[in-house]
Amino acid sequence: VAAPKPDPGLLGRRRAAFTSAQESYYAEPPQVERGWREHLVDVRGRAYVDVVNNVTLLGHGHPRVAAAVARQWRLLNTNSRFHVAAVTELCERLAALAPDPLDTVLLVNSGSEAVDLALRLARAWTGREDVAALREAYHGWTVASDAVSTSALDNPHAAATRPPWVHLLDAPNAYRGRHRGPGSGAAYARDAVQVLDGLAAAGRPPGAFVCEPLLGNAGGLVLPEGYLPAVYDAVRRHGGLCVADEVQVGYGRTGRWFWAFEQHGVVPDVITVAKAMGDGHPLGAVLTRREVAEALAREGSFFSSAGGSTVSCVVGLTVLDVLEEERLQDAARDVGAHLRARLEDLARRHPLVGAVHGTGLYQGVELVRDRATLEPASEEAYAVCERLLELGVVCQPAGDRGNVLKAKPPLCLSRKSADAFVDRLDEVLREGW
Numbered sequence: 001v002a003a004p005k006p007d008p009g010l011l012g013r014r015r016a017a018f019t020s021a022q023e024s025y026y027a028e029p030p031q032v033e034r035g036w037r038e039h040l041v042d043v044r045g046r047a048y049v050d051v052v053n054n055v056t057l058l059g060h061g062h063p064r065v066a067a068a069v070a071r072q073w074r075l076l077n078t079n080s081r082f083h084v085a086a087v088t089e090l091c092e093r094l095a096a097l098a099p100d101p102l103d104t105v106l107l108v109n110s111g112s113e114a115v116d117l118a119l120r121l122a123r124a125w126t127g128r129e130d131v132a133a134l135r136e137a138y139h140g141w142t143v144a145s146d147a148v149s150t151s152a153l154d155n156p157h158a159a160a161t162r163p164p165w166v167h168l169l170d171a172p173n174a175y176r177g178r179h180r181g182p183g184s185g186a187a188y189a190r191d192a193v194q195v196l197d198g199l200a201a202a203g204r205p206p207g208a209f210v211c212e213p214l215l216g217n218a219g220g221l222v223l224p225e226g227y228l229p230a231v232y233d234a235v236r237r238h239g240g241l242c243v244a245d246e247v248q249v250g251y252g253r254t255g256r257w258f259w260a261f262e263q264h265g266v267v268p269d270v271i272t273v274a275k276a277m278g279d280g281h282p283l284g285a286v287l288t289r290r291e292v293a294e295a296l297a298r299e300g301s302f303f304s305s306a307g308g309s310t311v312s313c314v315v316g317l318t319v320l321d322v323l324e325e326e327r328l329q330d331a332a333r334d335v336g337a338h339l340r341a342r343l344e345d346l347a348r349r350h351p352l353v354g355a356v357h358g359t360g361l362y363q364g365v366e367l368v369r370d371r372a373t374l375e376p377a378s379e380e381a382y383a384v385c386e387r388l389l390e391l392g393v394v395c396q397p398a399g400d401r402g403n404v405l406k407a408k409p410p411l412c413l414s415r416k417s418a419d420a421f422v423d424r425l426d427e428v429l430r431e432g433w
């Protein structure tokens with residue numbers, strides 16, 4: 001296939017076609033044309049290592065996914081009401097991956113829809129509208145998933161403008177939050193339980209508590225030990241459901257665990273999953289126990305025209321097959337450990353690197369101007385990403401302060417590409433900040 005020439009007017013046309021809320025963050029984004037494994041290639045033939053794309057779990061352009069889509073599309077693509085094997089098989093495969101007693105799967109098209117449906121399930125099951133969520137989180141763009149999102153990077157006014165049914169708990173950020181250090185889990189849990197008890201005493205116990213079991217949007221922070229079990233206990237004591245949003249961090253990305261919540265020895269009542277599940281194809285799911293899912297019927301029927309379509313289910317099954325056959329969860333653990341060691345070495349040599357967060361192939365490099373005050377190096381983080389792009393690495397600043405470089409690449413990331421990322425970052429940091 002002949003590569004198109006760069007179109008000098010295309011960026012302007014893109015900006016005219018898009019609204020300002022959809023702006024891309026690079027000053028001069030490359031016009032990318034194709035992807036292969038952890039690489040993106042632009043129309044000039046320039047290759048980049050893509051360290052941000054956690055949607056393409058298996059890697060860009062996976063031939064097995066492409067073949068599955070092409071074959072199934074020709075054969076049949078229809079909605080989940082028809083009786084086709086792939087829908088049932090995908091639900092069974094996912095349920096088998098969830099811990100007991102989570103045995104029921106509802107298929108949707110995206111993470112936002114999955115979170116929306118999880119909140120609706122909690123409302124139907126508990127008869128309550130109130131929801132507790134963590135600050136600094138992002139859970140989606142639909143009305144309900146947006147209501148529980150407070151990521152300041154996406155909306156600086158979010159925390160102050162949530163609807164009255166949303167109750168915010170502090171993000172248990174053991175690096176720069178109110179309580180610090182790996183032993184801060186109990187203190188954060190105590191604060192959270194106080195809020196939950198207060199809500200219950202006021203006659204408004206939350207029907208759901210939603211959080212990422214690894215703080216993806218805040219920069220890949222591992223929750224301090226003890227936090228999640230204590231908060232889950234309190235939510236359940238007041239009759240609510242615990243929702244684990246695994247849209248970004250689940251599906252083997254954390255390496256040792258398939259689901260990020262496993263790290264904390266808890267079992268949620270509801271799991272939301274998307275992104276990785278379809279390897280970029282629109283596919284998401286809610287996993288819960290049968291009795292909770294059955295509560296939906298009290299609110300009428302549930303149906304999504306393309307959610308759980310035949311093609312989507314075949315994609316979902318292929319992703320699970322490839323994940324297993326290519327041992328990508330093991331790769332996340334092993335390449336993740338290598339990447340971590342190299343990033344920690346950078347942290348020792350460059351004062352701008354305040355900390356390295358995360359686990360497996362979800363890591364965050366937090367940039368600070370001062371290691372004592374933790375003043376966020378936000379402008380620097382953007383500039384570092386712009387410079388990395390020039391050097392052939394696609395990386396993105398994240399977190400409420402925009403000062404965490406997130407590394408959440410396809411799980412097929414090679415050691416060589418992990419090294420390329422760290423070497424380029426080292427080079428940029430040596431240029432002086």
Ligand code: PMP
Pocket residue numbers: 110111112113115138139140141212216217245246247248274275
């Ligand atoms: N939950 C989390 C934790 C997410 O990071 C996102 C997307 N960034 C969503 C939900 C929403 O998913 P989607 O973009 O597929 O609607």
